[in-house]
Amino acid sequence: MKLIIFDCDGTLVDSQLMICAAMQRAYDAHEIVCPPRERVLSIVGLSLREAFDTLGAGVSNFPVDGMIERYKEAFFELRHSPEHQEPLYPGAREVVLDLSARADCLLGVATGKSQRGVRAILTHHELLTCFATIKTADDAPSKPHPGMIFEAMREAGVEPQDTIMVGDTTYDMEMARAAGVHAIGVNWGYHPVAQLEQSGAHEVVSGFPELARRIDAFMVAREPA
Secondary structure (H helix, E strand, O other), X not given: OEEEEEOOEOOOEOOHHHHHHHHHHHHHHOOOOOOOHHHHHHOEOEOHHHHHHHHOOOOOOOOHHHHHHHHHHHXXXXXXXXXXXOOEOOOHHHHHHHHXXXXXXXXXXXXXXXXXXXXXXXXXXXXXXXXXXXXXXOOXXXXXXXXXXXXXXXXXXXXXXXXXXEEOOHHHHHHHHHHOOEEEEEOOOXXXXXXXXXXXXXXXXXXXHHHHHHHHHHHHHOOOO
């Protein structure tokens, strides 16, 4: 049995409009200038506390707790607003459904979102039942710590050599390498390909059809002789 773990934001769903809008509201609530979009997207994948610790580094009396609370409130409000959506990337649905129907693999999620947040978005896209294990910042230390992957493998009963981590950020690649699993980067997310490669990606793909082929190759290569 193989385990394919997906990141959520920037890998399965395009959350940048929601993230940037919620971040703007959090900063506005504290009358602090919001960082540029590129800076905001650079912390996608971290838990909220790690993200705001990073964004607030060097800023005197940066209100991390208040930022976290207002961001959560804003994200909840925006999720129920028709002009702010988190669409699946092209091809994501088909690949997830195809993989979930296979008898030789299980699917998982490892994300900086909360359990409530990731389950809400997967339910919205009618994909929640495709995943055998979902690990978040509620369950383990923030990426790039390998705890989420360790917990997912333990729950699925799968070893590192039979596990793939698919993600769009350096945090995903570093987490995968720290856990001893195969790291596949995607080029449609929030971190540049060069950074993914420097962070330990074994390979980087340019679309879900290519990702499906690479996963197939991984599965075949690890079949018993």
